[in-house]
Amino acid sequence: MRSHPSSLSRRSLLGLGAAAVAGTALTACGGAAPGKSGSGSASLRLLTPIFDRADGQKLLTSLLADFKKDNPGVSVQVDYTEYGKLNEKLTTSIVGGQPYDVMLMGVGWIPPFAEKGVLADLEASKDELARLYNPRVVEPGVYDGKIYARPILLDTRMGIYRKDVFAEAGIDAPPKDLTELKEIAKELTVRKNGKLTRAGVDILSNDLRQTYLPVMWAHGADLFDGGKPVLDSDEAVDALQWMVDIIRTDKIEDYGFTQKGAVAAPLVQGRAAMMIGHNDMWRQISESAPELIAEDKVDGFMLNQQRPALFQGGTLATMSAKTSHPEQAKKLVEFLSGEKVSPQAAEQRGNIPAVLSAADSSYVKSNKLVSFAVDNLDHAFSEGGVPTWLEIREEFKPALESALLGKATPAEALKGLAGKAEAIIAKGA
Template sequence: MDARSRGLTRRTLLMSGAAAAGAAALSACGARLASPSDTGGPPEGHLNLLTPIFPGADGKALFERQLLPQFTARYPAVSVSVDYTTYNYLNQKITTGLTTGIPADVIMLGVGWVEPFASRQVLSELTVPPSALTGYSERVLAPCRWGGKLFALPVVLDTRFGIARRDILAQAGFDRPPASIDELRDYAIALTQRGSNGALTRTGLDVQSIDPRQMFETVLFAFGGDLFRAGRPAFNDATGVAALQWVADLQLKDRVIDAGFSNPNSTTLPLADGRAAMSIGHNNAWITTSKQRPEVLGQLQPFLLDPAKPSVFAGGTLVTVSAASRHQSAAQALAAFIASPQVSLLGAAQRGNVPALTELETTPYVRDHPLVRFGLDNLKYGRSEGGIPAWLSLREEILNTVQSVTTGRQGAQQALDQLATVADAAIADFGTS
């Protein structure tokens, strides 16, 4: 019997999410978190930066030897210590800082994370002149706001959309990618190949090489659906059910792909090695393919899942300032520096991400990487996760729901209705915790 069937209390449901620990920490130490020592004046003091990007030795060298010295040269009274982490541990790191009362001064976090922390007064409003925001589309800035105020700036972005292999499509007689969500399914069925023993040798549409939650959300947005509306679940309406059923049918009815054919942690990309004709993929597939099968790079063609309802999933990394920082002027300056064009571009290039600023679309990095360029060109159609303060406690629940339906354990309507009940409880409990 799963957690939903056992009828767990609202409090238990919320506390199962890591974000709840952060909320509890805020309740315990809110007074300490609201007393920065300076709110103006010249930037000075020692800052701690928490970041999930610039990973590994190469990333550290790029940031600390090439980029950060430019900041400290401009602000010689400021010094910076960097805490490198991964997204798997980022929320834990933030929560630990809240619990101890000494969070990082500047925090880089994910799209969808502003609402949980800004609603609990963890973040400082950014003092950014309007002219500094003209390089972003409003769709990109929307996840940076809470209550009409700006709490974060985009640094690098992750987009997800359709990617086709031109050569494999041509072999099957298709001279272009699919032009609608229905045609995408038809193509996927036609392009799937199995051996004489029934074993899958090529999937027509790989939906397993990215996170299942984000894959479903990419499809949901292409169907014209929403995760939430006016702070309440919307994913279980008729559009959301149709989107999740469409994904499940690919595996259970159409047999386009088998369970376990690929996964987000796979070291090989089916699209690169020819085991997939198309995929719902990430813009860094270009970087991955260049390392695995560079000879097929010219065959990768991005496309919108449904041009009639144009959308791309737009996630990414944002930079924020802790409300507890004792050096607000310095922290605000460092946040602005990290969001600057140079840092955004080099940070994106290291990981195959999309730089956040439209002014970077003419740079060689963007120009020479068609999937990155497609992501940047279509940010105006970007749709994001989150939107509610309880978001961090629901991400894993959405993933589990998608997996339950795509493996046939539950029907789409039943599973999404149960998820909506969980979401309503988490939303209500977050508001009273």
């Protein structure tokens, strides 16, 4: 068991990093559940990066009214934020000795906070949760064999293609693997007088790390092996080389083609035949080009090479190890991750409900990308896995860009990334 640091650094609100939560008199390593309060009444503080828009706030207010009916002595004070500010809010509250009772976090965030004793063990079994969720969905909430978080909604990254563009070229099915994807992309790329007018595949509209990771997993690579970074494995290098070839060798897409700030992605505009993108692309299409949905012109496909891979992110509910109201806080975590809230939370975000019971809902069935993700969760992979992940992930974009811009080979870029990851882990040990 690691001891907590004896002094606090504010250096990394990005990822607790070396900073973590020392000096806040947290529970011992492992975040054992706090002692039970003796009263049914409680005032809970909830921090959420979802429900932040006006429609989401209205929905959460209604849902919490239902929660209060079953827990009449409990009030919930909600602090809405966005993911870009979530870590700062969390860390500031912890450092200040006033952590939120219930905190919603992202996939990959649980090990950093659980390892520092911030989160309470929810004392749930994997078998119990497997009745509610796909096991792949449960795994991001597990650290050191304990359940610290329950899933609410998921967001995925997958292959997306224009069926009409394929049909015009006489191609009747999406690519079966990444080798075929590149060949089809070359065929569907259009340049006029050297200027790119249609990319065969768009790999730049999505966050670079979240584009690379499913390509990496599809190539058979992993992030860590027993807690040790394996970011520069041969398979990982092959995956990054695949992306580099898209940009630099085969000229399938140009840097800057995605038009930063554009309302719609190139795929929606007809300027890309395929993309690696977020399932929320369905909502963007419904708002910007609803005819593509009405005429069944867009669908998802699996990224596959050595194995099929789907990137799985999402939002999970956690409970503070320092809450004064553990019984009520745990009930709120279970409510927010349960069969009533999960489907509605997902629909207002354009995302995937975590609960299995929503798989046949009208919302899931009406959204092809969400439905595709639900059907393929057995092939989902999640980022994270080590306590220093939130710091390590910040090193991905510069490493990937260095290769895509030709400043380093894929092997050099990933060797540098692996070295930085090892240094971060060593510093946090």
